[in-house]
Amino acid sequence: MPVNPELQGRVFAPTAPYLVGREKIREFARAVFATSPLNHDPEAARAAGYSDIVAPPTFPVVVQEATLQQLLAEPDGGIDFSRVVHGEQRFSYTRAIVAGDELTATLAVSSIKTLGGNAMVTAESTIVDQTGAHVVTATSTLVVRGDE
Amino acid sequence: MIAELGEIVAEKTFVLTRDSLVRYAGASGDFNAIHYRDDVAQSVGLPGVLAHGMLTMGLAVQPVVDWIGDPAKVLDYQVRFTRPVVVDPVDGATVTVVAKVGALTDAEIRIDLTVTFADQTVLGKAQARVSLA
Secondary structure (H helix, E strand, O other), rough: OOOOHHOOOEEOOOOOOOOOOOOHHHHHHHHHHOOOHHHHHHHHHHHHHOOEEEEEOOOOHHHHHHHHHHHHHHHOHHHHHHEEEEEEEEEEEOOOOOOOOOEEEEEEEEEEEEEEEEHHHEEEEEOOOOOEEEEEEEEEEEEEEEOO | OOOOOOEEEEEEEEOHHHHHHHHHHHHHHOOOOOOOOOOHHHHOOOOEOOOHHHHHHHHHHHHHHHHOOHHHHHEEEEEEEEEOEEEEEOOOEEEEEEEEEEEOOOOOOEEEEEEEEEEEOOOOOEEEEEEEO
């Protein structure tokens, strides 16, 4: 089944709140070779004006992941995960994520384009904190390869 | 912060091993087997186990973060995944990042990243906008 063009414009239910743990940020920071003291040391982060340690720039992918699972699981979506390649990724930040944040993500499919038998699905995950304030928008373009 | 258009503000080389991929899988939650199993990678026509694109994206911005001194000063960060990084089980993969000033205003700088593996660029349009405030 090819990707359903009617997915364009669809908005999904907000994900369950994700509580950002300090050790999770440290674990992620080690994995992406992030050595800034602000990623690891609460005192350094507080001295720089943050309430706790700051997540590396690509950390929102951890929260975004749950929204992409929603997209792939959509019954009428027609997205075959074994044919999906990550094409593009973008993060647009209002502020950085810090330990203690409780984040909720809402996915919207912003565009579906067909190019040479492949489908390009662009999905925007809007991530807000426990007060509803915007933190970051994570945008992924997934390339779904067509039949050879 | 003093920077000029075209200036290289950071340059760094990262060596990825299979251990790095397992570590990133755990930290990110992306357990796609093409990132740690040769048999699975080969069965879907890949030349070998690949680094997660998001791992390459994640490490590529770190020299910029070190240069500005604060991860929260990154306002926007985007990449296009153009070529895979194949991680050899013995030798790993060496990824080189060069960060250059691509645009400059009083308030912010756009850093353009050139990320290469085996003499080929692996990320396209890799740009980070950073605040000077």
